[in-house]
Amino acid sequence: MPAGTLRLTPLVAFLAPFRGLARVFDPGLRGLVIGPLIINILVVIGLATAAGVGFEALLAAWLPGGWDWLAWLLWPLFALALLVAFGVSAVALAAIIASPFSGPLAYRTARGLGHEPRQPARSFLGEMGHATVTALRKAGYYGLLFIPVLLITVIPGLNLLAPIAWFTFGSWVLAVEFLEAPLANDGLAFAEVRKTVRAHRLETLSFGAGTTLLAMVPLVNLLLVPAAVIGATHLRVRLPRA
Template structure:
């Protein structure tokens, strides 16, 4: 159940940040980055408006015991952590739904770079347009996998005291989803189905969580989260290439 190397997985995001600086990959980093800036600003504003109402509602459920009411700062902290985690992956879901065709092509160019091929962008825009239906369907599959599990964790997170466990579960779940989300791009390019990808990642679960952990953390940091998406695509492609035992350019 917990095979793989957690610490080995940790290094792939850093490699992704190095890869996005490669000349042949930069164009397909800049365009999604501009989309992410507008998207994150809108989502942050919306969740900020909801945050205070959510905490007030939860405090209203508590018995009128002085010692419980005095813990309102703790519930603010815990609900803040849950909302931050929701924003992190919620942002990733919407950003990837919009930018999926770009990220699929970025993963393809990255794989060519890592395997010693020339990452040519000739005909890239036409390929991006052709891949839109398939890329969107893959994103829909990931959303359908995510939503029922996220809903269950969200309900747990609304229960005072029990939300201590929910925050930890959210973090582990987000780390798994980040790995699943981004390794899906090179997997899709290699015609590996989404169910098969889940099976392969589960066989190396610790490596997958090691990759997803820093992505989940970076996704919660303002400004850094705007750059983490393309870096995670490149890092996930390196993960795919190496864990699939493909030849890698030194």
């Protein structure tokens, strides 16, 4: 059965990043994984460290003298928030920075799955140019999606739905971010990428949900950028080729 006609279900989409995680250290992909892996690790550790230092400074300024013991109670709450907020944002930022490496990784993964990308492989400079232009378009797209989430967060009553809104927003953003590379290798411009993911909303959200959950897991999120690119490519080969 051709790769493009393999059955795609929400469960398959949800499990795709887990499948990618299992293939991060495949010998055939290892050379292309190193770049995004290093960027992923540096960004996640850097943001987590900055957040920790900032939180300690906030506690020192906010807690009255003699109340330092309360910091031990607040740290677990902060750790939980860090897993959710910084896990997703760090992976998204790392994915954007690592974009020039994602295209070649998706390209080789697709060929290994028997899916020949329609677009010829770009040079590294070509990948840099594509990543820069696409990043600007993504920023505008994500910004528009962020507006209703922000409104839900600040409007009393509606803000009860804020956790769901943020999880959905994060899932969609991560899904689009990682699916863009394999779809671009098939010659799809970002407008066409948006059209494709909208045509497969449930599968896109399922893939994003799986990716978001992994982004919240310490240590695992250090490997998530290359894993999600590989997983997104597995998902792409199950989409019908236009």
